[in-house]
Amino acid sequence: MKVAFINPSLRPESKRRQLPVGLAYIMTAVKKVGYDFDLIDMDINNMSMSELASIMDNTTYDICAFGCIVTGFRFAREIADIAKRSNPNIVIIAGNSVASSIAEILLNNTKVDIGVMGEGDITIVELIQTIETKKPLSEIKGIAFKDNGKIFYSPPRPPVQNIDEIGFPDWDLFDLKKYEKYSAVNTNISSIDNMVSYPLNAARGCTHNCSFCYHVFKGQRYRKYSEDAVMDEIKRLHYGYSCNFISFWDELTFSTIKSVDNMVNKIMGLDFKIAWEASSRGNLFKNEHLELINRMREAGCDSISYSLENASPEILAAMNKKMKVEQFIEQSNVLWKGGVTPLTSVIFGYPQETPESIEATIKVCEECNIFPSVGFILPLPGTPIYDWAKNNGHITDEVKYLERIGDRQDFHINLTTMSDSELVDTVTEKLTALSLKLGLKLDSVFKTVTYQKPIINENKYSDI
The missing domain is CATH 3.80.30.20 (tm_1862 like domain)
Known part of the structure; x- marks a missing residue:
């Protein structure tokens, strides 16, 4: 499985560049179970959408995953368009509030295939494993996806109590010298x-x-x-x-x-x-x-x-x-x-x-x-x-x-x-x-x- 995580740049004019905490948790969970992946960090590298398209055009990915807040909806749509245009068979996963709060709007108005609802540390690992083995997505808790044109919501995933x-x-997953x-x-x-x-x-x-x-x-x-x-x-x-x-x-x-x-x-x-x-x-x-x-x-x-x-x-x-x-x-x-x-x-x-x-x-x-x-x-x-x-x-x-x-x-x-x-x-x-x-x-x-x-x-x- 070839997986790409994308860190979008929601505020390209900002003088600040923060390590993406949510994405860091997700990638860490995936790394712990032994999966390799690429990180395309648009934010720290001031990367444009055209530069993202060039990367996606030159690498065949099976999965593309990213998260952003709901105010980044237009960025989520553009990223999904680029990923799907580069590889029509790619599975696009979105998380954070752009998925949790508007799952139906997201899935009906973008090329995103799966929305992760709420806490994603466990969900992302199960998603990659399920896509790799071609098992039914309906077995995974805490997601929304389209099934025969209709939005399907799986049962909520209980939050991790401890x-x-x-x-x-x-943090070694990131270019720390740039962030520091x-x-x-x-x-x-x-x-x-x-x-x-x-x-x-x-x-x-x-x-x-x-x-x-x-x-x-x-x-x-x-x-x-x-x-x-x-x-x-x-x-x-x-x-x-x-x-x-x-x-x-x-x-x-x-x-x-x-x-x-x-x-x-x-x-x-x-x-x-x-x-x-x-x-x-x-x-x-x-x-x-x-x-x-x-x-x-x-x-x-x-x-x-x-x-x-x-x-x-x-x-x-x-x-x-x-x-x-x-x-x-x-x-x-x-x-x-x-x-x-x-x-x-x-x-x-x-x-x-x-x-x-x-x-x-x-x-x-x-x-x-x-x-x-x-x-x-x-x-x-x-x-x-x-x-x-x-x-x-x-x-x-x-x-x-x-x-x-x-x-x-x-x-x-x-x-x-x-x-x-x-x-x-x-x-x-x-x-x-x-x-x-x-x-x-x-x-x-x-x-x-x-x-x-x-x-x-x-x-x-x-x-x-």
Whole structure:
């Protein structure tokens, strides 16, 4: 069997190039059972579709597999077209949310043959074995495929309960020298000399269910690697790859204060220093946790990412955030006090959005001394806000909608009662004013290229 894995380039203009964690897990699973394969890494090599076509034209592959998020639908279609044009008999497998959330649309509107639904570590191995032996695809759990022109969904694959059994990616599968050149650009820290950063998944899924969020573990139990497994992986990355910065690459790294405390204790017990960043809920840390945050900083924690999303209580309720703005403010302030940088994201454009709610959201960011990662609402298939947009006439042709959407920083759809220009101009104006107040150098208020931590007024936090 001749197998090709493709890492698409969904953001060819981006200054960042991240190791593809999901694809790394999939290829590692295939390597473990002894299959050889080629990796066509379009992203790190800035490869065009025509260059991909040239490679596919000159090599006969039995299987072509790739994954991408649903906003990359148009790329998935083009890659599948190229693969099938080069070899009409090739079997094309797609995974990640472009398969899990729109399997029927994907299979009916592209040359993709099989969609992997949800967790793919076991599924991909069974697929290759089944295709090789020409057994029925219907015997494999967790896939969708066409059978006599109709979409067939096999029974769901139960998630792996103990993800320690899966292990971590084999990074030697990639051209690491090329990826390591982007280490400093990929993080929010610039104070480490000769930075070598690696992503590390410490968990799969999330404990909450926001109405705008879709990921392949949605609806599954939140699962974490054991602390010992995470420490072993940090040691492997440090000693094996000279890694000095860990980016915890999770939907949610810390769900409880106890999980933070345990991780900090483990990291402080290592015989080397390592810096790291992680994610949490926006209401996890309180003033009473200042001592813990101090220890986090001592243990190398540079920043914690979490989401405000919006300062309107009405919009937060519509998002199912289950968080109060006051909790977000308390967390942000105590993180600053403890020396850990708070990073947040915001979303503009929910149906309830007004100029007043936009201004309120920006004011909260200003109060917390944070310039946020900014996005406009981008309804994704499989989410309540997507269903709302369809039911209210904002999405009338799903295929056309999926063909044109991309990054959330770009304005794609207006669900509000404001005009397009009023919504975009209000957000732009308020963000520009915020960047000036915080003294930031930004190429764009929507796409931060140069991140600089604001100068902190320590007196502001002295009463915490």
